[in-house]
Amino acid sequence: MHVLITGANRGIGAALADAFKTNGAQVTGTSRQPGLEAELDVTDPNSHAALAQSLDGAAIDLLVCNAGVYLDKGQMLSDGFPPQMWADSFAANVTGVFLGIQALMPNLQAAKSAKIAILSSTMASDTRAPGGSYIYRASKAAALNLGRNLAVDLKPLGIAVGIYHPGWVRTDMGSDAADISVEESVAGLMERFAALNLNSTGCFENWDGRNHPF
Numbered sequence: 001m002h003v004l005i006t007g008a009n010r011g012i013g014a015a016l017a018d019a020f021k022t023n024g025a026q027v028t029g030t031s032r033q034p035g036l037e038a039e040l041d042v043t044d045p046n047s048h049a050a051l052a053q054s055l056d057g058a059a060i061d062l063l064v065c066n067a068g069v070y071l072d073k074g075q076m077l078s079d080g081f082p083p084q085m086w087a088d089s090f091a092a093n094v095t096g097v098f099l100g101i102q103a104l105m106p107n108l109q110a111a112k113s114a115k116i117a118i119l120s121s122t123m124a125s126d127t128r129a130p131g132g133s134y135i136y137r138a139s140k141a142a143a144l145n146l147g148r149n150l151a152v153d154l155k156p157l158g159i160a161v162g163i164y165h166p167g168w169v170r171t172d173m174g175s176d177a178a179d180i181s182v183e184e185s186v187a188g189l190m191e192r193f194a195a196l197n198l199n200s201t202g203c204f205e206n207w208d209g210r211n212h213p214f
Contacts, residue, residue, distance in 0.1 A: 007067030042096030093139035151202035
């Protein structure tokens with residue numbers, strides 16, 4: 001089994017990479033900085049093309065779109081949320097997901113029953129809108145929408161797409177005040193990825209298997 005994980009240099013991505021390796025999977029972890037199996041800046045189309053070329057047609061059984069940013073944490077409505085922050089956030093959290101899937105389509109199609117897992121957030125939900133973090137919420141909602149629509153188009157190709165809330169996790173992004181450990185999140189996410197199939201494609205689920213409200 002070949003698993004490719006974007007943003008695998010820290011946090012949930014790094015923990016997922018370690019867990020899959022422990023289970024015997026071949027893992028390609030990407031990072032913007034050298035040091036992992038592959039270098040990838042998800043905001044750069046040329047970087048996606050270079051990654052695809054380096055894989056030389058190798059099949060990918062599971063693509064985990066994990067890389068993302070939360071740039072507007074703590075921004076104030078009165079004077080925050082500058083336009084460039086919107087552009088940078090969407091470039092990483094939305095466009096980067098699409099470009100990665102687009103560039104790696106030949107690799108996904110080379111696998112039998114390939115899967116794509118997009119890590120979104122509870123903050124993507126239209127029914128859970130407590131205010132604030134407008135850029136992050138909007139970008140994760142867009143990633144959810146992207147995943148739902150890709151699920152429709154990729155189903156005839158035999159590729160399942162799932163969108164997942166990893167939980168509020170104790171990482172640099174989630175903070176020490178978060179609800180669950182990285183290990184709990186990763187164990188749950190791996191179960192979700194294993195269960196994903198063409199019958200459940202387009203799902204939006206919590207790390208623990210509960211359906212998440214759109």
